[in-house]
Amino acid sequence: MGEGTAAAVAAKTAPEVELTGAEMVVRALKDHGVQHIFGYPGGAVLPIYDALFQDNELVHVLVRHEQGAVHAAEGYARSTGKPGVVLVTSGPGATNSVTGLTDALMDSVPLVVITGQVATHLIGNDAFQECDTIGITRPCTKHNWLVRDVRDLARVIHEAFYIATTGRPGPVVVDIPKDVQFKKAPYVAPEHITHRTYKPRLEADPEAIKSAVRMMAAAKRPVFYTGGGIINSGPEASKLLRELVHLTGFPITSTLMGLGAFPASDKQWLGPIGMHGTYEANLCANRCDLLIALGSRFDDRVTGRVDAFSPGSKKIHLDIDPSQINKNIRIDLPIVADAAHALRAMIKVWTEERLSADPALPAWWKQIEQWRGKNSLSYKNSAKLIKPQHAIDRLYALTRGRETYITTEVGQHQMWAMQRFKFEEPNHWMTSGGLGTMGYGLPAAVGVQMAHPKALVIDIAGEASVQMTLQEMSTAVQYDLPIKIFILNNEYMGMVRQWQQLLHGGRYSHSYSEALPDFVKLAEAYGAVGLRAEKPDELDAKIQEMISVNRPVLFDVRVDPHENCYPMIPSGAAHDEMILSDSEEEPEVSEEGKMMV
């Protein structure tokens, strides 16, 4: 997200205009190009809501719970590349936003969250709806501010946008006491924003780029391992990535967060890496002699056992955040830079030095084809029960060619969606990766649909996750957002059940979803459309109906309750110790492995 900020901060000079703090908030948001905000009113933000009432441009989306507001803003941000904006009140409004803030911090989503606070003279008095918002949100934001003086307010909001959107993006909180919202001061327009201490580095060290490219040309078994950093850098980075991958002819895999940066239909695409990644992607990482990590962070869901991760390779790591280098895995060549800048420089060196891949590359591809032959995503379909994999395959087939955005909740359905839905473009896949927040997908879909009113927005959900933020159906109905909630209903917290089967002797402690609501009636109660499919032969028609109806839909897809998600690298195992299906022996999981989440 290196570029574009300067434009967003284009100055509108308004000398000596006195505004109230509340008016300043509205004015500053508009000066930063904000069109939509997600929020929920309350006592400590009433002046700002009053200013919104008198404004005709900003569109405010009233959610049903503040967590929903933050996830909606995340979906909005990830599908547009613009910052998501949230407005909530003090106390519970702020604490309810904490899950979303942490989610956005883990997944590097740019958010500006404005919280009301009790009046400055009441701070520290245990006042009604008071909480230490700055203290509570300090570890779950990129930065936060309590604005005690209205003269600082405009500057702080400009700084907030700058910090949220540049470098490694992330959520920020601006906490504004109620009296500050009433007080007046001259409005300071955003001009070219610089910061005394915060100066993200965009350009790569040219020597590091040269070394990296030469290592690439010399590699016999190279693989690209890319992540969300490519998407956060902007669409240009995805274009450049495609160019570099095609120039070199190397295989490429990606993390959960990086899907769409490289087209899944491309021959060089290996599928995702990690615990539920493909056999070929994980074996490539395991056996390669050069691992080129671009905007990915060696998360434990990717590496498996760290001391067995890619044991024979040199490792190049490009990241805009220096703290990611050498955090989990020892890196041979670090490059601290924005992805687009570094990729452009790599392409330049590769072309100018007329480099080509090592002659050993075809042999590497031959090996990869053998691994591909395992067909690690295959499953046994059924004529009687809807297999969850089949449901996603049909959803993909029937939505192809449309402008489709996918959000997910967290669990088995998320992993199946990652494995089976083919993403061709960045910013079309919104999922909670780092924090693993059940309840993310439905409100995220609200945000995505708000940003893309004509697009098809589908939340691939589980029946357990979706109940965590189901109240946002009401938001979707209110704003005529025709989001589609595609529930793979297996009556279990499926991933919990799977782990209990594999690691805890089949003792299914509290993972059965008893007393499920009737999702069809529930949809109708909300004023949405309810659908249900119980047999494979009714699936296609119902999916078609879901797509064609221009209203929010809750689609209860009754799937095989006992299906497990494979392939899988058991906790504490190495990439070449994958299990591919139930038919294999139960995995041996070490005591150390069981400790891992």
Next chain:
Amino acid sequence: MGMIVKDTRIESHTIVITVDNEPGVLARVVGLFAGRGYNIESLTVAETEKAAHTSRITVVTSGTPAVIEQIKAQLGRLVPVHRVVDITTEKPGIEREMALVKVAGTGEKRVEAMRVSQVFRAKALDTTHSSFVFEITGSPSKIDAYVELMRPLGLVEVSRTGVAAISRGAEAM
């Protein structure tokens, strides 16, 4: 190449952090250490440049070389942080700590406490017929040694400032 050879030596490092002196900045630094499970052996904070509105935080921490590198990188991510300098490795420097040490006793122990304090160049700040408060300045290990010697001589309590550090030579850090 390949397998990580884990360096598990625990090293003690003195890290000097220059920060904008804004509300909550210390909480950010301390919260980072607590949240990520890093050690703080000592911590010293004060505003050092009033005009520039900056403070200096000196942290003595310990960990494996990899953890020390992470600590420095994570500190560097905090928005109000200007600079992070590892006095132990990057810029050879001088470290000093001050302690106030209260000793109570009479007779031979009292005389011995006085003698030891002379050897350590500790200064008596408060004297009664049965007690002393000494001020001692030096490296943390010197203060440790002094306190240990005082223990059998009637040590009552110790107040330590934590480490202040600066680089050697003509230049600023």
